[in-house]
Amino acid sequence: MTIFPPGLLPEGLSDRLPPQAEASARLARRVLDTVATHGYERVMPPLAEFEETLTQRLKSMRAQDLLRVVDPVSQRTLAFRPDMTAQAGRIAATRLANAPRPLRLSYAGPVIRLRANQLRPERERLQVGAELIGSDSVAAAVEIVNVAIEALQAAGVTGITIDFTLPDLIDSLAAGPLPLAPDIIEAVRTELDAKDAGALTALGPDAAAYLPLIEATGPFHAAMDRLEAFNARIGGAIDSRIAGLRAIAKPIGWDITLTLDPTERHGFEYQNWFGFSIFAEGFIGEIGRGGSYAIARADGTDEPAMGFSLYPDPLIDAGFGGESPKRLFLPLGHDPVRAADLRREGWQTVAALSEGEDGAAQRCSHWLNGADPTAY
Numbered sequence: 001m002t003i004f005p006p007g008l009l010p011e012g013l014s015d016r017l018p019p020q021a022e023a024s025a026r027l028a029r030r031v032l033d034t035v036a037t038h039g040y041e042r043v044m045p046p047l048a049e050f051e052e053t054l055t056q057r058l059k060s061m062r063a064q065d066l067l068r069v070v071d072p073v074s075q076r077t078l079a080f081r082p083d084m085t086a087q088a089g090r091i092a093a094t095r096l097a098n099a100p101r102p103l104r105l106s107y108a109g110p111v112i113r114l115r116a117n118q119l120r121p122e123r124e125r126l127q128v129g130a131e132l133i134g135s136d137s138v139a140a141a142v143e144i145v146n147v148a149i150e151a152l153q154a155a156g157v158t159g160i161t162i163d164f165t166l167p168d169l170i171d172s173l174a175a176g177p178l179p180l181a182p183d184i185i186e187a188v189r190t191e192l193d194a195k196d197a198g199a200l201t202a203l204g205p206d207a208a209a210y211l212p213l214i215e216a217t218g219p220f221h222a223a224m225d226r227l228e229a230f231n232a233r234i235g236g237a238i239d240s241r242i243a244g245l246r247a248i249a250k251p252i253g254w255d256i257t258l259t260l261d262p263t264e265r266h267g268f269e270y271q272n273w274f275g276f277s278i279f280a281e282g283f284i285g286e287i288g289r290g291g292s293y294a295i296a297r298a299d300g301t302d303e304p305a306m307g308f309s310l311y312p313d314p315l316i317d318a319g320f321g322g323e324s325p326k327r328l329f330l331p332l333g334h335d336p337v338r339a340a341d342l343r344r345e346g347w348q349t350v351a352a353l354s355e356g357e358d359g360a361a362q363r364c365s366h367w368l369n370g371a372d373p374t375a376y
């Protein structure tokens with residue numbers, strides 16, 4: 001039998017220790033508090049569900065991304081949640097089906113994926129987010145993007161970039177003004193993703209019609225001009241998308257960098273007309289994502305929704321959410337009434353249990369010297 005070293009954890013799973021564990025909770029709290037000021041109310045779905053209920057609700061949530069286990073009790077396959085958006089959708093479609101719309105829900109908790117991605121080796125990540133259920137309008141997008149920005153700013157994040165995308169653009173163009181044979185749609189998507197103009201042209205004239213989309217990428221205003229030129233060439237087929245993007249961008253503060261990548265689809269498996277990625281200066285990869293999507297109702301119809309999720313772990317690693325608490329050592333024989341007063345004033349106290357303990361070694365900045373906290 002293999003003996004496991006007691007400190008060994010499965011690949012991609014790890015502990016958060018002091019002080020990061022507290023920083024993580026604090027950061028989640030700040031985001032939840034910010035979204036609460038905009039009317040979003042918290043739900044706490046379970047860590048695992050029946051695999052079917054997770055995959056059914058959101059179109060194209062792929063079963064192969066899920067970490068699954070067979071439940072000995074129900075004999076059914078359970079899956080750890082990879083994304084709480086699907087669970088908020090399930091709650092909205094079932095237990096809160098009759099709650100008035102729009103329904104504003106928020107959530108925070110760990111999510112688990114089968115495989116880590118190249119940028120981050122963790123399979124478990126903290127996800128904090130908000131979902132606006134009942135609308136996927138431009139007004140809903142404006143609210144969601146701005147609430148996401150405000151939540152990050154409340155957490156102390158600066159240098160924010162929002163990258164807009166139109167996740168179902170290729171599908172809708174292919175079904176309308178720029179027809180593509182079904183067997184080349186995927187190849188067109190791949191080459192647009194790779195921004196490989198040569199390979200796109202090589203797929204034939206139908207595919208080459210999509211070339212201008214490669215150019216319509218980059219800083220928002222310049223990229224939008226190129227997207228508009230493309231739109232003019234296809235008879236205004238994406239007028240409403242363009243108007244929508246412009247309206248969403250308009251109220252965003254000058255301190256936020258806006259970019260456009262209309263064909264970006266990485267991470268947008270279920271979003272439809274609108275998607276966005278959030279980046280922060282100094283961090284590789286996105287720290288959040290959001291967009292519009294459809295939730296399947298029990299009667300088979302769809303309900304529109306819009307939301308965002310943040311993945312704050314890289315921020316926590318970088319020290320966001322950290323605060324140096326005022327930590328006070330209480331020597332043996334201290335005055336407990338005074339200590340209680342000081343706790344009410346915001347001190348964290350560490351009481352000696354035996355003679356000869358060292359408060360500084362307990363990471364205390366001060367010790368209680370009579371009635372006065374005294375710095376070490």
Ligand SMILES: N[C@@H](Cc1c[nH]c[nH+]1)C(=O)O
Nearest residue numbers: 085289290291307308309
């Ligand atoms: N949950 C999605 C983002 C999202 C929230 N709501 C809509 N989209 C993600 O993590 O990629």
